[in-house]
Amino acid sequence: MSSLTEKDRPIVQLLLNTGTCPRCILRFCCVGSQALYRCPYKDLMKDLKEFLKNNQEKEDTVCFDVVDPPCKRIRLEHTEEGPDELNHNGALQQIPSVNNENTAMENSAVKVCNVCLGILQEFCEADFVKKVCQKVNSADYQFTSFVFSVSLPPQLSVRERAAWLLVKQEMGKLGLPLAKDDIVQLKEAYKWIIHPQLSEELGVPADGKSLFEVSVVFAHPETEEECRFLATACPDCFKPAKNKQSVFTRMAVIKALEKIKEEDFLKHFPCPPSSPKNLCVALEIQCNNGAVFVAGRYNKYSRNLPQTPWIIDGERKLESSVEELISEHLMAEFKADSFNFSSSGREDVDVRTLGNGRPFAIELVNPRRIHFTAEDMKGLQQTINNSSDKIQVRDLQLVTRSAIGRMKEGEEEKTKTYSALIWTDKAIQREDIAFLDDIKELKLDQKTPLRVLHRRPLAVRCRIIHTMRSEYIDEHHFRLHLKTQAGTYIKEFVHGDFGRTKPNIGSLLNRTADILELDVESVDVDWPPALDN
């Protein structure tokens, strides 16, 4: 932990004179004690001025000792003590007169810092914290921790550079080194100050990994044009991006600042930076919860239900969809902004999904409610199942994002079993179809079916039918159970698709065959974990 020493004196004097706030001054003096930044603004200002006045009084250099417990006490108790503790080193006698002078000066309006534009001033105060917490509480989210992210206007980087160059110059005159890397970053200092306050108001800890994000965007319209000179100096850093309003993004500005030469910088930008008239403005305070994932398996009992909404030219072709019937209730319970539905493969509108059903996962975006027990999930499952006889769900549970990967694995790698009702033109007897049962690992070459060719590339797919089992019905009908590789087009295997799927049932039986009904009997993926439903 460092403290202000003699060598810091010229910096403190210089920055204070040019309109920099106490906390920024501490930053440039590489003061790493978080507790110190949390001290009230007035006190910091007072003590800096004390420090400057004390150069004749003391031979010992330490006037701003922060290692002692008293200051730690400030942080823990979070009170407005300040003055007595900080000045315990002996300037106490001078307080009365100094106090009067300082108070007089403080009564006039606080100048907006020329480096942080008020971020480490006004925006560390309880009022702002209250404002943020009000916004959070009114948004009505469930959360157990938070991450506070701040977006600062790019001009701050420019001003920071100018201040650093100023300080470097001054130190250079005195023959003293200045390490850029030891200077405390503005954002870091800001978080030191505001995290404990937010944490206290919201009642939950700050956690970098939290899914609940409170974000504030700051802007300073008064100085918006300050970055412009960088565009002329380093044009290749600023590429106009169509989706961004301004070309002067923080990243672009930082890149340019790295490239630009000192002399060029000083030519175009005032050093020290000018004092602004106004503070920054907090443009938006937003809350966002990380997505939650709900997985399960669905059965589809309707032959008239698409998996996703079927809308052409704004007109809905068929009422509802599997995804809507499931998501509707989840959206209501989780109070999310939107959802993304994905499943391990899908079936046609006119195909039923029987057996254990097809695995699916729904991403609920920005949910307000996230705490659901296994019991709650069971209840939700029941609600969904009671609401429709077209679909049923099972194994409904919360899962992690990585779950989606496992599910998609299933789509491409795992086998499926089907039951098809087949019609033939020429009569068949039991003997005619018996041989199908003995065929194992039948290789198919399937060209992209004509019925999807308008939206898929033309290609040939090799797929395998692992086993088949036939059930004779009558001279023109039989049922075929098949176990196939993922991605096999069953309908085309039955009718041949103009001969573009070979072999096919027609070619195997030497007849013309067509499919009347298709059911998915099972999707052989062992995910999500089965629950006691």
Added chain:
Amino acid sequence: RICVITLAEAHPLLQNGKTITSVNYQISASCSRLQNKVSGKSKRGAQFLTELAPLCRISSSDGEEYTIYSCIRGRLIEVNENILNNPAILQEKPSTEGYIAVVLPKFEESKSITQGLLTRKEYEEVLLKRLNSSS
């Protein structure tokens, strides 16, 4: 909308007595329908066909040669290579395995093309008229 081009019912090749000897997709010195290659969803690289673009020429044993025209404006997706090796299916299963080609019209033209075609009923009326006028 995908279109499949096949021989019409009343086509001479499908009448009794004709035997197909060969099917030729080389319609000119520089153009063979067999060389048609499409890639991607939008079927780039496809040969573009107008209504009168020849798809193939079919020869029969009695020395006749018939040119089959596209009749549909659009991209040529594929031609049926099975009929090259097995011309018989052209006659046995002209509407399914014996198809000639698959064409994909432009999305915007889809509706107007469909409207320009004859329905089954209208076609039968045309055939009837033909029969009556020739007798």
